[in-house]
Amino acid sequence: MDVLVTPTPKLSGEIQALSSKNYTTRYLLVAALAEGTSTIYYPAHSEDSDAMRRCIRDLGAVVEEDEEKIVITGFGGAPKDVKELNVGNAGAVLRFLMSIAALSPEVTFINVYPDSLGKRPHDDLIDALQQMGVEVEHREGKLPITIRGGQAKGGKIKVSGSVSSQFLSSLLFLTPLLAEDSEIEVLHDLKSKVVVGQTLEVLEQAGIVIHASEDLMHYRIPGGQTYKAQSYTVQGDYPGSAAVLAAAAVTESDVxxxxxxxxxxxxxxxxxxxxxxxxxxxxxxxxxxxVKGNGKLKALEFDGDAATDAVLAMVAAAVFAEGTSRFYNVENLRYKECDRITDYLAELRKAGARVEERQSEIIVHGRPEGVEGGVDIDAHYDHRVIMALTVVGLRAKAPIRIHDAHHVAKSYPIYFDHLKALGANVEWIEA
Structure with a gap:
């Protein structure tokens, strides 16, 4: 399905932020790894969190849900023997479960999105798992990936953090369950340290002890731990809300x-x-x-590493700012559902934005007068790209059509419903 975004000068109204996708996926996993029954209040509903629900069920967790909560009876450290897992297009779910699959005899993660997740590399995590005695069969670090586990050992583990922090988070979920103590050293750089902080926060809530260095580059994890069954409440989601806030910022608004x-x-x-x-x-x-937007914005410079999933929305706002904005330290945007620098900026240029790229930077020469629009745009199957391009369309001079906009469901299935509730002129069109 495509979406037609027609210029909308004014937005107003109130919405409830969606629940956090990042916290929901982590709570689902620690609840599954617990022995006993956990309750998660206000879980997110998105393709990513649904993929985690589906996979932990396949691995043996009992999952019961109503409108307010999910009740999960976990499988502890002994997942059911399954041959295949389908994570859809959810990279974090794949990476977290690759380590958990090391507790099983043999699991193959299938490739159902060859043009998106199927292109993303996982070599750094594969290398770390192999250090732990786990046999991994893969295609140059990409899906399909088969994990032959059952013999995973703790000890000294090295993992690169330069592509994604999800590899480290994955190991932090697994190592407490192993018989041996573990030490994890992060090599090179560590991207998205803030997200590692979320993982550590959730693990602590689940009763797991991890000793992390202040710079988050070294970890000591006692072995033989068990996850405790708990109640969790999921907070509102900033990454999705960033796009709505950006939309309010570039229009006349009271949102x-x-x-x-x-x-x-x-x-x-x-x-x-x-x-x-x-x-x-x-x-x-x-x-x-x-936000009481007046459509007037000033340019800025911003280190995007700690706010990866909001950078595209920030860039969309900067398209209409007075002056030149620079978003730096954002190379890891290249390793997402698409290359969120090259691919995203190509679509922004079609709409009339003046943007430049460096390997780890996005430079935006603002156009306070607005952009032309009047074009068809490729979303590259990426939910964050879809949301950010919509922000630009609201302030364009002519409508833009975003192809494959239904992929917004990966993190924010009701994004367009929320925008409509605020007065945005957006409509679904059959592709």
Whole structure:
């Protein structure tokens, strides 16, 4: 399905932030790894979290759900012997479960999105698992991937953090369950340290002890631990809300979003600070963000590493700012559902934006007068690209059509419903 975005000068209204995808997937996993029954309140509903639900069920967890909560009876450290797992297009779910599959005799992760997740590399995690005695069959680090486990050993493990922090998080979920103590050393750089902080927060809530160095590059993990069954409450999602906040910033608006904690450990919370730096009128009190946009924005420079999943929305806002903006330290955007630098900027140029790329930078020469629009745009099967391009379409001079916009469901299935509720002129069109 495609979406037609027609220029919309004004937005107003109130919405509840979606629940966090990152926290939901992590809570689902630690609940499955617990012996006993856990409850997760206000879980996210998206393709990613649904993929985790499906996979932990396949691995032996009992999952019961109503409108408010999920109740999970876990399989502990002994997942059911399954031959195949389908993670859909969910990279984090794949990477987290590659380590958990090391507790099973043999699991093959199948490749159902060859043009998206199927292109993403997982060599760094494969190398770490092989250090632990796990046999991995793969295609140059890509799907399909077969894990032959059952004999995983702790000890000294080295993993690169330069492509993704998800490889480290994956090992942190597995190592407490092993008989031996483990030490993990992160090599090179560690991308998205804030997201590792979320993993450590969830593990601590699940009763797991991990000794992390202050710079998050070294870890000591006692072996023989068990995950405790707990109750968890999922907080509101900043990455998805970033696009809605950006849309409010570039239009005449009075938009309120509830359930966005001021002290959240989500790095994408920085969207609020970035919009403030761009001189967007807003308030953030008691978990409520209110934007009274006037369509006027100032350019800025921003280190995007700690707020990876909000950078595309920030760039969309900067398209209409006065001056030149620079988003740096963002190379890991290249290793997502698509190359979120080259592919995204190519589509922005079609719409009339003036943008440049470096290996790890996005440079935006703002056009406060707006962009032309009037074009068809390729979303590259990427939910973040879809959301950000929609923001640009709201302020274009002519409608833009975004192809394959249904892939927004990966993280925010009701994104367009929320925008419509705020007055945006967006409509679904058969491809």
């Amino acid at each position: 309120t979003i509830h359930r966005l904690e001021e002290k959240s450990k989500q790095g994408e919370r920085a969207i609020v600070d970035v919009l403030r730096m761009m001189e967007v009128p807003l308030t953030h009190d008691n978990g409520v963000v209110n």
